[in-house]
Amino acid sequence: MALTGIEILKMLPKKNCGECGVPTCLAFAMKVAAGQVEIDACPYVSDEVKETVSEASAPPIRTITLGSGENKFVFGGETCLSRHEKRFEHPTGIAVLLTTDMDDGDIDGRMDRFLALRYDRVGVELKADLLAIKDSSGDAGAFTALVEKARSKCPDAALILMSEAADVLKAGAEACGEHVPLLYAATESNADAVAEVAKDTGCPLAVRGENIGGTAKLSEKLQADGFKDLVLDTGARTMKSLFEDQIVCRRAAIKHKYKPLGFPTITFPCEMTDDPFMETVVASILVAKYAGIMVLSDLQGDLLFPLLLERLNIFTDPQRPMVVQEDIYPINGPDENSPVLVTCNFSLTYFIVSGEIEGSKVPSWLLIKDTEGLSVLTAWAAGKFSADLIAQFVKKSGIEDKVKHRSIIIPGYLASIKGELEEELPDWKIQIGPREASHLPPFLKKWSPED
Ligand code: SF4
Secondary structure, X not given: OXXXXXXXXXXXXXXXXXXXXXXXXXXXXXXXXXXXXOHHHOOOOOHHHHHHHHHHHOOOOOEEEEEEOOEEEEEEOOOOOOHHHOOOOOOOEEEEEEEOOOOHHHHHHHHXXXXXXXXXXXXXXXXXXXXXXXXXXXXXXXXXXXXXXXHHHOOOOEEEEEOOOHHHHHHHHHHOOOOEOEEEEEOOOOHHHHHXXXXXXXXXXXXXXXXXXXXXXXXXXXXXXXXXXXXXXOXXXXXXXXXXXXXXXXXXXXXXXXXXXXXXXXXXXXXXXXOHHHHHHHHHHHHHOOOOEEEEOOOOHHHHHHHHHHHHHHOOOOOOOOEOOOEEEEEOOOOOOOOEEEEEOEHHHHHHHHHHHHHHOOOEEEEEEOOOOOOHHHHHHOOOOOHHHHHHHHHHHOHHHOOOOOEEEEOHHHHHHHHHHHHHOOOOEEEEOOOOHHHHHHHHHOOOOOX
16 A cells, blocks of 8 residues: 655655755655655665555556666556546557577568667657567477577567476576566476576566466465566456456456556467467457467568557656657658748657658658647647747757758648748748648649749
8 A cells, every 4th residue: 555645754864955956855755655756866875664655655566677788678567447537658569479499580580670660750769679489398408599690680679488498498588698588388297397497597487377266375485485577467368268367467456456457468369360460469368458468470561560559648647748859850751941840749640741751752841840749730839839939949949050941831730820930030932831741742832933
């Protein structure tokens, strides 16, 4: 149960010294309770208090970190059932399966696609995150060789090591060095041996039961043995049962604070169908319904990209509009005679407008003004895309050094500010663009700075 500000205040030294960056202990306690600062920011609290507060304020679904250095993959840490209540914290990890009985061509192809299928969207790199390396024969040498190959070829991939045999998992974990992998999996038959490997190597451990009840039982036992970093596989391999289990796990952890299920899940669309399209459909449901990680049989651009976009949309904060950076964006290789357009930084507007300009093949400069993610008319109505602010932005943007002419195209919906903008930018000719982005290509093809 989370602590209140007053409960936290009782544990603070009450020096009111401000060294934590907050003027008083009371204000600090309130911020800790609200999750805005860490208890560690006060240099005077004891380790015991730190532990008490950290435990009490930990999310109901534990946060698990894999990898190392800059190549960390974090999942779990969720605090709500529905995205609109707050936000979903850590995007579902997408893993691709490699097995020791695949031939080199298959393995290299999957690794090549893991590295190649990366997309830039709204300034975010969209990509798969993990390689799931499965031991098919109990051969520790072959398994370790594949782990080493994965580490050297795909250094930014987090790893899932999959074997029934504790000695194989141990050899694989040691081959990872500092790069922390997920060990998969402790089952009823091997739990003690695999738990020993997890204890020795300090790696998070996946738990797989026959069903959700068996998984909870095993998780409870491992927690009682001191394991904190667990990942759940309820064993479900049909869409109906997996869907139900995902919801039960999440509800039990968040609504009922049921500790044995208070961990992120790992799921296996790759084991649920042989049809790549159906596998993607299953995966798309799991992105929305709480999977911590999902393991796919392969990566194909046409199937992966929509999945990545879905994930991006679901795991963005619904209270913050998606934005692109305020800047000058060159499109189609513009020069000093190319048209200059200005619009807002709502990402959807940016992508639609830049897409139409790109499609027109007319070299252009696109000026993106920071409107805090509001669309053109909303930003104008909120006073964030007014003539004086646009003028200030145009002057400081540096566009005057990039073009010889002094003509700027504003969105058609802002035609009413033309006069004001002419007063603010007396050296510039203000041109009214089309209202709809889809009309930009013919507009740009006929454009002249003298229009
Ligand atoms: S640093 Fe600690 S003692 Fe000082 S004001 Fe902050 S919470 Fe209080």
